[in-house]
Amino acid sequence: MSTDNDDFKGYRSPTLDLLQSQGAPVWSVATLHTTRGDFSGLMLPRSVTSDAEHIVLKLDSGYNIGVRHDKVSMITVLPQGSALPDPGRAFPHDPKQAARDAAGHRRHHRAGSTTARAP
């Protein structure tokens, strides 16, 4: 059974048990220590049509990966640093405004206020 709790949205046992025991809810930034190495990123909800064996993680690069629950030895949750994303944002009908927003975002980004990795 999946939980109605938004903190672990879409996860079912046995993955749900692991996340609850490790205190690692969705939208938290975490490092998963596994037998195949460490993986760090944003914990995402799991699709209800997918299996109950994997945790979904969004890496800094924007890619998603799955980590199998029985490979995980420990989860380190980092302190929440920024506001939660808003995937439900409406499609802006004025692309010029969107371009201006994006330009503003880039300036913000270069000022060093985001955590994006840069060489």
Added chain:
Amino acid sequence: LAIVSLPSQYRLSDPWLLQPLPPYGTLSDDDYAALGFRCGLEIHQQLLTVRKLFCRCPAGRYHHERHDAEILRHMRPTLSEMGEYDGTALMEFKTRKEIVYLLKRETVCTYEMDDAPPFEMDDVALDGSLLMAMLLGCNVVSEVHITRKQYLDGSIPTGFQRTAIIGTDGQVPFGARSVRIRQISIEEDSCREVSDKGHRRVYRTDRLGMPLIETVTDPDMRTPQEAMAVGQILRWLARSGGMVRTGAGAARQDVNVSVNGGTRVEIKGVPSLREVGRLTHNEALRQRSLLGIRGELAHRGVTVESITDRLVDVSTQVRGTACGFIAQAVAQGAMVGACPLPGFQGLLDVSTQPRTSFLKEFSDRVRVIACLDQLPNLVASSQNAPSLSSAEWERVAKACGTAADVPVIVVWGSRADVETAAREIAIRARDAVLGVPNETRQALDDGTNGFERILPGADRMYPDTDLPPIPLEDARVDGIAARLPLRPWERREKLQHLQVGEDLAARMCRHRAWDLFEHLVDRLPSDSRFTAQQLASLLLDRSTPRPASLRAAGPWWEETVADLAAGRVIPEAVWASEDEVPACVDEREGRRLYGEALTAARTDRKAAWPAGEASPEHTLMGAVMPRLRGRVPGRLVRQWVGQTLKEARS
């Protein structure tokens, strides 16, 4: 000279902006360290598969002749999974391009055109990418999530590329340290560009959808030379797995460069690793110059807010100009617009790269985004090049309401394009206040680079809704790990252990004959007369075609090496002819054959021969070797020839 004549408040104070840029090859490692040079690589390599990644079309079949159909598309951005637009996607949207795809029935299907859903990912490609991830020492993911990465330049008809992470956080040894591998992904290759003129871009679709692996390093390279060396290691490593295509276009690299105070700039389309050094050097200089310009602008009090989107229609002021390219455009009904840049006095002429000034940064943006691609596409009042007359520039400055020393950029074209160009000029000017813009830049033939697009980021990614995640079961991962080939540096260690010479080992460890060498050397008996050094030499220095792979050879190589080890044949015999390998003869029989060959040669020659020849030893060897090659070692024949000549002289 123009700089020196500026009013005192506009004199450049940063010495870097006043000196010629240091040419490639003149900076030391310490100079690059002082600049804060950092470089990372992205190596793309096509995987060797029969079919494309997500459909059943053939991979690696290209066409250049007539196509069967054309499709026209327009691209539109979409939100990422995190609810953001990607800056690159919005920039491409502004170009208002018509994208035309040329289709050939044999190489493309409805999937590539996004008219049909994808098939499952090709298993051979997935296994190949897993093998590469393990060779790079990456942490392999448990479940592969296929992601859509937006590309609005039209190089992919769907507007996105299907791609997935296979592994993260690997490393490869580099001298006394390691270079970190950030990630390895599998992805679809894009279309091949045929042309890009004005608002129309044309692509061929044959390459589209072929499986690629992309290896991304951390920015661990500290000099351009290190970047080239690491690129070469990654190339050899990929080839050592035997899963990648080779040849023109099969491997491509992008390089990321930054300096202290700069930002990550990606140079795309680097044609070969040899070009990486000069390109990264020039990009470091460009970033240093842009930082100098930022400092001057800050000193002058120019801010992002003080730069306005200003476009003045000066078509009337330049009517009747003697400047050919502007006169021609005006005759065709073009609008001529002027954009004043107060505060930029003396800066547009600053060198950013060899033979390139800061003004080209504006020209590039106008070319790419406003699609004004007939060069020159703009002129500046401060430019030391023939353009408008002094009187015309005065009229333009008056129309703009600016002082004569304020630089003005003039552009021409359709009203819509000139308006886009003016906005881009203002955006680029504001970026100059901030320093080095995040950009993807295009490698040019002369070692410099030009603007291609705004650097994309994580906001262009969203999950694929057509394909479920692929679990990577232990059996699959462990199976590939069990047959992992030796990496080039591990091969080198093995060769060293086998007492193969340094030069030969350096060649063999990255040569395609390695598999053959490894298979045969493991079968040499302990009492073999034929050494690993001789085997390596034999496989690398061949002059006659012999089976190049075990599959092609059948038992031939194993039998031949057994004969070599037992002393039944000599190494020269293997390449002596394309026929059966001749058995060697003992020294007595060899001497007899030599005598016969000598007698036969003498009967055809003058009485004084060979002592009267210019190089008698060479002549004599040439005369007798055809009868002896492969049966008697060459060094023995040379000894006998020496004796014969000595006797002839005495």
